[in-house]
Amino acid sequence: xxxxxxxxxxxxxxxxxxxxxxxxxxxxxxxxxxxxxxxxxxxxxxxxxxxxxxxxxxxxxxxxxxxxxxxxxxxxxxxxxxxxxxxxxxxxxxxxxxxxxxxxxxxxxxxxxxxxxxxxxxxxxxxxxxxxxxxxxxxxxxxxxxxxxxxxxxxxxxxxxxxxxxxxxxxxxxxxxxxxxxxxxxxxxxxxxxxxxxxxxxxxxxxxxxxxxxxxxxxxxxxxxxxxxxxxxxxxxxxxxxxxxxxxxxxxxxxxxxxxxxxxxxxxxxxxxxxxxxxxxxxxxxxxxxxxxxxxxxxxxxxxxxxxxxxxxxxxxxxxxxxxxxxxxxxxxxxxxxxxxxxxxxxxxxxxxxxxxxxxxxxxxx
Numbered sequence: 304x305x306x307x308x309x310x311x312x313x314x315x316x317x318x319x320x321x322x323x324x325x326x327x328x329x330x331x332x333x334x335x336x337x338x339x340x341x342x343x344x345x346x347x348x349x350x351x352x353x354x355x356x357x358x359x360x361x362x363x364x365x366x367x368x369x370x371x372x373x374x375x376x377x378x379x380x381x382x383x384x385x386x387x388x389x390x391x392x393x394x395x396x397x398x399x400x401x402x403x404x405x406x407x408x409x410x411x412x413x414x415x416x417x418x419x420x421x422x423x424x425x426x427x428x429x430x431x432x433x434x435x436x437x438x439x440x441x442x443x444x445x446x447x448x449x450x451x452x453x454x455x456x457x458x459x460x461x462x463x464x465x466x467x468x469x470x471x472x473x474x475x476x477x478x479x480x481x482x483x484x485x486x487x488x489x490x491x492x493x494x495x496x497x498x499x500x501x502x503x504x505x506x507x508x509x510x511x512x513x514x515x516x517x518x519x520x521x522x523x524x525x526x527x528x529x530x531x532x533x534x535x536x537x538x539x540x541x542x543x544x545x546x547x548x549x550x551x552x553x554x555x556x557x558x559x560x561x562x563x564x565x566x567x568x569x570x571x572x573x574x575x576x577x578x579x580x581x582x583x584x585x586x587x588x589x590x591x592x593x594x595x596x597x598x599x600x601x602x603x604x605x606x607x608x609x610x611x612x613x614x615x616x617x618x619x620x621x622x623x624x625x626x627x628x629x630x631x632x633x634x635x636x637x638x639x640x641x642x643x644x645x646x647x648x649x650x651x652x653x654x655x656x657x658x659x660x661x662x663x664x665x666x667x668x669x
Contacts, residue, residue, distance in 0.1 A: 307608065308572035310352040310385070311361045311586070314345055314370035316578050319394040321429040324462060327493045327590040332365065334592075335579045342372040344599070346379045348576050351604045353383030357574075360385040365578075368395040374403045381408025388413060393440035394433055401443045411456035413487065414440055417464070419473040427467065441481050454643060458634060460487035463542070464499045468509050472516040475635075479524045484639035488542060490628035493590025494556060503554040506543045510550075514539060524637070531636040538633050558628040567624055570617035574608060582607045584616050587627045 316332035318325075340348070349360060360380035367373055368391055380387035388411045389404065404412075414437055418424040421434035441457060448455045459478050461467070467474075471488075478486045494500045501509065517539050526532040543550055552560070567585070575583040580600040588594060596616065597607030607613060636644070 306572060307352050307355040307357040307574050307604075309359050309361065309574070310349065310357045311363060311573070311575040312345060312348065312376065313364050313367070313575065313577050314340070314362065314373065314376060315367055316365040317369055318364060318366040318392070319369065319430060320366070320392050320433060322427060323429070324427075324464065324491055324494060324499045327495070331589050331592055332577075335577055335581055337579050338600075339578045340576075340580050340600070342375055344580070345372070345376055345576075348599055348604060349376065349379045349385070350383060352574065353385060355605055355608075357385060360387045361390065362388065363390040366392055366394065368400070370578075374407045377404055377409045378407040386410050391415075391440070392428065392430075392433060393437040394430065396436070396440035396443055398443050398446070401440070401447060405444070405447050405452055405455060409455070411458065412440075412444055413458045413460050415462075416459040416474065416478065416486075417461055418467045418470045419477040420470065423467060423470065427464065438481070441483060445482060456484045456639065456643065458485045458487055459483050460489060460634075462489045462491055463501065463509075464491060465501050465505055466499070468501050468505060469513060471509075471513055472520050475517055475520045475524075478637055479520070482638045484643065485634040485636050487632065487634045488539070489632040490553075490558065491556075492628060493587070493626075495590075495626070497556055500556055501543075501554060503551050506550050506554050509543055514542060521635075526636070527638065527640045531639070531641065535635045535637070538635050541633075553628075557625050558631060559625050567620065567627075567630075569629070570613065574604065576604070584613060585621070585627070586629065587621065587623050591623050 316335060318329075321329075352360075362373065362376060367389060370376075377387050377389070387409055389409055390413045393414045415428075416424065416437055417427040418434075424434040424437070425431050441459070444455070444457050448457060459481070461471070461474055463471070475486065491500045518536055521532065521535050521539065524532075526535070543553055545553075552558075570584040573585060575586060576599060577583070580598040581595045582597040582599060582604065583589065584594075584596055594612075594616070596612050597610065599607070
């Protein structure tokens with residue numbers, strides 16, 4: 304029987320935004336607009352994943368807050384003992400809704416923030432007013448954190464795009480002022496046409512001018528422990544790091560060179576289940592149109608991940624693995640404490656996407 308460590312559930316493939324860097328994924332979702340899993344079917348998937356060893360549940364989309372049974376899915380994740388994370392654009396978060404989610408057992412929220420400039424963030428999102436929605440959502444969750452949920456983790460996340468990479472220093476200032484626990488920095492996924500990926504010239508400017516300013520902003524921030532400040536500085540220094548040849552490859556959308564004997568660990572424990580029940584072995588297949596390795600409506604999750612097709616995918620790898628930047632994404636500690644993130648070493652949320660403590664540990668000892 305296969306094992307699972309991270310379950311990603313996408314109960315809604317629709318979204319309240321229309322980001323340009325998600326166009327390939329949206330096209331894939333349009334082909335999955337058939338019958339949707341019921342609330343009970345989603346809960347059954349979570350239960351089975353828990354039986355298979357999953358320690359973390361990630362609710363994403365699309366925009367997951369469009370799903371009417373989201374609170375119940377969070378509650379089910381808590382019931383089976385999973386560390387539960389919500390990835391949202393913040394557009395539908397209200398004080399009552401946030402209280403329901405946290406009260407049901409939500410452990411962490413990740414809210415996308417693509418610029419300190421409202422007009423740029425809204426342009427990336429293609430949703431007018433989303434910047435203000437994001438700030439309100441962060442403030443709403445901060446209130447709950449301070450009113451009885453001190454272990455709740457609030458993260459923001461920026462995808463580094465050609466249009467916003469110069470904003471990173473000011474973004475760091477903003478998230479520091481918002482007092483979030485951590486800020487995620489991600490590379491563009493699935494941008495095969497290179498419409499949003501920074502060019503080699505952009506990467507050069509990022510390294511020589513932008514990142515030193517990011518470091519200067521972090522040095523001015525008051526961290527709760529010196530070790531977190533040191534880790535934050537080391538982590539940001541690695542953005543688009545490497546020699547000229549490696550940076551050139553990354554600016555052309557190649558993030559991982561094929562190395563003999565080196566295989567991605569993601570299919571060995573990561574499972575993604577879409578709203579129609581489709582089961583995916585990694586998030587890169589959302590951008591490439593497949594393969595879909597099963598459907599929980601027809602086959603139990605345990606049988607899908609133990610199938611010959613799944614085993615062969617994990618063994619042979621995937622032709623698009625070299626275009627996947629997932630292993631490079633990281634979260635910079637901002638206002639979190641050592642005590643707040645240490646439990647994540649046990650819960651191990653999203654091993655393949657490197658949780659906050661894993662990235663901190665790597666920054667300190669590698």
